[in-house]
Amino acid sequence: MLLALARAKINLALEVRGRRPDGYHEIVTVLQSIELADVLTFAPAEGGLFLEVSGEPVPKANNLVLRAAECLRQATGYRGGAFIRLQKNIPVAAGLGGGSADAAATLVALNRLWRLGCPEEFLERLGAEIGVDIPFCLRGGTALGRGRGDELTSLPSLPALGVLLVKPFYGLATAAVYQEFDLHLHPPRYPAEEVTHWLYKGEWRLAVKSGGNMLEEVVFRRHPELRRLKEELLVAGAFYAGLSGTGPTLFALFPSWEEALDKAPVFAAQGWRVWVTTTARRGIRLFRGENDAATFTG
Ligand SMILES: C[C@@](CO)(OP(=O)(O)O)[C@H](O)COP(=O)(O)OP(=O)(O)OC[C@H]1O[C@@H](n2ccc(N)nc2=O)[C@H](O)[C@@H]1O
Numbered sequence: 528m529l530l531a532l533a534r535a536k537i538n539l540a541l542e543v544r545g546r547r548p549d550g551y552h553e554i555v556t557v558l559q560s561i562e563l564a565d566v567l568t569f570a571p572a573e574g575g576l577f578l579e580v581s582g583e584p585v586p587k588a589n590n591l592v593l594r595a596a597e598c599l600r601q602a603t604g605y606r607g608g609a610f611i612r613l614q615k616n617i618p619v620a621a622g623l624g625g626g627s628a629d630a631a632a633t634l635v636a637l638n639r640l641w642r643l644g645c646p647e648e649f650l651e652r653l654g655a656e657i658g659v660d661i662p663f664c665l666r667g668g669t670a671l672g673r674g675r676g677d678e679l680t681s682l683p684s685l686p687a688l689g690v691l692l693v694k695p696f697y698g699l700a701t702a703a704v705y706q707e708f709d710l711h712l713h714p715p716r717y718p719a720e721e722v723t724h725w726l727y728k729g730e731w732r733l734a735v736k737s738g739g740n741m742l743e744e745v746v747f748r749r750h751p752e753l754r755r756l757k758e759e760l761l762v763a764g765a766f767y768a769g770l771s772g773t774g775p776t777l778f779a780l781f782p783s784w785e786e787a788l789d790k791a792p793v794f795a796a797q798g799w800r801v802w803v804t805t806t807a808r809r810g811i812r813l814f815r816g817e818n819d820a821a822t823f824t825g
């Protein structure tokens with residue numbers, strides 16, 4: 528049996544440079560892994576792929592875990608199956624890349640469980656066909672994403688900073704936010720370039736403070752409560768506060784986990800969902816466990 532931790536991501540910066548002929552958007556983004564993670568277990572099975580889900584509500588049908596497993600089987604011609612359990616801790620449709628993290632963990636774990644020996648680059652390419660954030664979730668740490676967001680360059684790591692995640696009870700669909708972005712004119716901004724510049728200089732404080740997300744304006748226009756929330760997170764002393772991906776989660780960066788924890792109750796008391804975590808240097812972690820295939824209910 529294998530156990531995998533699938534870490535979520537935040538976007539320290541996100542620039543949208545325009546639409547591509549393939550319908551996607553050309554973006555430049557700085558992606559950062561965080562310790563908030565889903566937990567998945569994998570055991571061999573005959574006769575197909577079986578998934579059990581607990582925790583945050585996410586549909587089983589068309590789940591990215593099953594999509595990733597099926598893609599790996601098709602790409603390699605492997606015939607065996609797996610029992611997979613997903614304990615969903617990362618909120619869904621939140622801008623935190625939870626589904627991509629699960630798909631990435633599935634590719635890594637099944638590659639090991641099924642002894643396929645696929646190289647990392649192969650898994651990254653396969654992952655990119657399923658979702659553009661999957662290559663980053665495989666690699667983890669801090670990285671610059673170009674193109675659709677899946678052409679990656681690893682960047683110097685941040686120290687372990689405290690991360691306060693604050694989310695409303697609704698989710699937002701990625702495609703809908705990008706579509707809405709196209710309806711408006713946006714002044715060009717280059718936060719990803721700035722963050723990257725300061726990270727290479729070893730100035731992580733300046734790096735995180737120069738972050739920004741060009742999708743924020745369209746999301747804030749429809750959800751002015753999120754604009755106010757961002758202001759309050761900054762007033763609470765965050766180095767930086769902003770929308771992660773297409774949202775609706777806002778993240779705020781603090782010098783330590785304790786300081787992020789200290790601020791959390793204020794926002795929880797206002798009725799937001801909150802999580803306290805830290806930045807992470809890795810994406811997926813794999814552990815070998817006891818063989819408990821027999822205890823699976825499938
Ligand atoms: C915005 C970001 C930033 O990291 O993350 P999330 O907010 O989704 O977490 C990513 O660009 C999303 O990543 P991901 O959620 O994996 O996207 P996909 O499933 O591949 O694409 C969903 C849809 O979003 C739109 N899309 C996605 C990426 C991109 N560069 N341009 C787009 O226009 C397309 O309409 C696509 O069909």
Ligand SMILES: Nc1ncnc2c1ncn2[C@@H]1O[C@H](COP(=O)(O)OP(=O)(O)O)[C@@H](O)[C@H]1O
Nearest residue numbers: 590591592619620621622623624625626627629
């Ligand atoms: N394992 C999974 N975890 C989360 N979402 C999933 C999963 N499988 C499929 N989905 C679907 O993918 C969509 C995006 O989910 P998610 O990755 O959580 O959001 P985001 O792209 O905002 O980071 C949702 O509509 C959800 O129903």
